[in-house]
Amino acid sequence: MSKTLTEIAQQLRDANKKVQMIYAFNGIGKTRLSREFKQLIAPKNDDGEGDQSELSRNKILYYNAFTEDLFYWDNDLELDADPKLKIQPNSYTDWLLTLLKDLGQDGNIVKYFQRYANDKLTPHFSEDFTEVGFSLERGDDERSGYIKISKGEESNFIWSVFYTLLDQVITILNVAEPGERETNQFDQLEYVFIDDPVSSLDENHLIELAVNLAGLIKSSQSDLKFIVTTHSPLFYNVLFNELNGKTCYLLERFEDGTFALVEKQGDSNKSFSYHLYLKQTLEQAIANNQVQKYHFTLLRNLYEKTASFLGYPKWSELLPDDKQLYLNRIIQFTSHSTLSNEAVAEPTPQEKQMVKLLLENLIDNYGFWQQLEQNDNRN
Structure with a gap:
């Protein structure tokens, strides 16, 4: 039976599973589904009370195409300034960057980024974490001036920021007693929704990312639930083989604009033909x-x-x-x-x-x- 994306989001919530994986072609509606699910878990507060961004992130963390829109390049060509990747100032990014800075996670962001990009390509955060410059390390204690990285490398960097946050979230929530946790900012967190973090990776790094993400999910001992969507058969298959106890779906869209979320068994080649x-x-x-x-x-x-x-x-x-x-x-x-x-x-x-x-x-x-x-x- 066909459904709206809102109804599909409700179907995912009603399933109440630890891990749900969704395969769909590009353009089917994965990113829109992530937004519908976010709205379902943390609906907008019409009475205007409270910070909507805070209310949302207390319940759900999500990574999708809109996450990348929070980063933009400062190309001051007239003054011949070094290019820097800047971070849109809003309540979410202010919270995120302050948190990662307070937890001392800039080094881990660099580590994860270099794992998927180039171990000589090094991000440098400003003191207030509002912008990032990138240089090439030459191995002789010298480095290039700041350079503008490719769109693919930029996507990898943004994913590395999110992955570092997710690593911290899972580690902190694995402490059973809330009073003993490093921070209580994640105590109400229910869901992590990850939409296609693989668009700019070659096959080797894609497999590595999938294995690392699966390992992180498997390490979660709290009640946190995960939804991962992808258009990549390889990424899907690696996650399928790495994760136990997951529920798998194929998201389809019909000509009338409605959708179906069909539960499947097996990897993409077996279950999706x-x-x-x-x-x-x-x-x-x-x-x-x-x-x-x-x-x-x-x-x-x-x-x-x-x-x-x-x-x-x-x-x-x-x-x-x-x-x-x-x-x-x-x-x-x-x-x-x-x-x-x-x-x-x-x-x-x-x-x-x-x-x-x-x-x-x-x-x-x-x-x-x-x-x-x-x-x-x-x-």
Whole structure:
């Protein structure tokens, strides 16, 4: 039965599970679900009494795309000043940074960041923790001037701030007696909602992050509950194998804008028929003449998975005829653009037809797909 995201949030709350994992494609509504869940756990106070941000963080901590919006670059090019990543001043960031500073956690933020980025790339907090500069350490007690890091490195840094906070939260709440805890600011905390912290990681670091996060969750001995959403099959599968006692779901969105949260068993390949789901999504887009840029990513994903299964060293070897032409076009649509003037236009009718041709090539020429469909029909 289809539901609104508010009803999906209520379903998650009613489940009352220690760990709930949700798999969904990008654009389905994971981030909106995190906001709906936050509103459910800590509804806005209409009478105006109390600090709404404080009321919210007392009940739920969450990481999503909006978390990254709290950080921005100060590019003072006119004065040739060093670029610094600044932190939006509001009640939440003031609370967060003061807390981490008081707990002496800046060193741990640096440690976690370098684990996922570059061990020579070092963040430097200002004394009041309102801005961060980044330098490259040269190993001879010298360092570069402050540099502007990439968007991916920036995302990793922001995740490292949140991860450090989460580590402290779990450690503090593991002390059973509230009177013996280092701080009582987390005593009322009920939920941690983590939405897709993996968008900028390569596979090795993605696996490491998943293992570390799973270990942190497993170390929690309090009544704290965790909800983790992701679009990454690899991240999902690592968490699935690392965590015990979790409840797993697939989040789906229908054409009328409603949703379904379907409980599943097994990792993404077993429980979601992941390859077939991608194939079905592409076929539907082709049939409705609604092929968009992200469908090239799904198509590439299918080729990569098929090549890996069949033992091909490069997925491009599965492409038909003029392989380089098709490869260049797929890469054009699936590479991350960093400059606005590099933005890729919407697919032309010919490019949409190419998606159809390449999908048919994969299905018609590789028995792997017939086998998958037969297995799926038996289940």
